[in-house]
């Protein structure tokens with residue numbers, strides 16, 4: 044039996060699998076585990092099942108000790124993990140791609156609808172008890188039919204968002220490190236373009252790229268200025284891909300029409316000016332937040348952990 048440390052609350056289905064083979068020490072607090080507590084708990088662990096709120100770096104790997112074999116992130120994004128630090132010590136790092144694709148695309152498209160149709164504004168107005176009645180020019184938004192969606196990062200979630208956009212009658216352009224499967228591109232009618240063209244032609248820009256040094260503030264003042272002043276920006280990937288201060292200025296001054304954010308630069312803090320603006324929809328990192336999806340993510344993380352501890356290849360290692 045190996046010692047497996049789980050850094051936060053995860054669904055029982057995943058804990059049951061881990062407990063069937065190993066000695067599991069799972070954090071059960073409703074608040075995130077403190078750094079001090081985490082550093083103390085990982086000592087002697089052969090596996091760490093981590094949440095995206097925990098930083099897995101040299102300090103933590105040192106605290107765990109040389110017997111540590113695997114870090115299994117319960118997330119597709121792994122910017123919380125220093126992957127080279129893991130691989131340099133022979134520790135396998137894994138993530139959970141695939142199982143949260145549809146749920147996250149749902150939230151991306153939900154934000155697109157909320158921003159373009161001003162649903163947040165309408166909801167706030169009613170809840171604030173303001174008087175209103177149907178009016179020809181009351182809370183007019185922007186139609187999606189015939190408009191262009193620009194997808195930045197055309198992996199699984201980008202493609203799933205594009206599928207939804209196609210069903211709403213949108214044209215698709217995308218920017219990605221590589222061409223996607225030609226059959227999928229043909230089915231979506233999706234055209235690969237450079238970022239500057241994408242920003243110039245899109246009515247909605249949706250971000251789906253991973254976060255790292257190459258994508259830090261990928262969308263800043265110049266990129267926002269390159270967008271149409273009628274366009275919307277949606278982010279369900281990672282907050283620091285957008286320069287939030289620049290976005291707030293762009294939204295306030297009409298450089299772009301609106302935005303929808305599920306993730307934030309200094310999560311869980313939100314750049315204060317964004318809270319004052321009507322033309323941005325703000326939701327608290329809900330991309331994968333369905334019972335089914337979170338269960339599938341945790342079970343996949345458990346399977347990754349069990350595989351490495353058995354000396355087998357894990358289903359979804361992080362390949363950089």
Ligand code: DGY
Nearest residue numbers: 117118119120330331
């Ligand atoms: C992920 O898996 O990276 C998501 O952000 C979690 O919701």
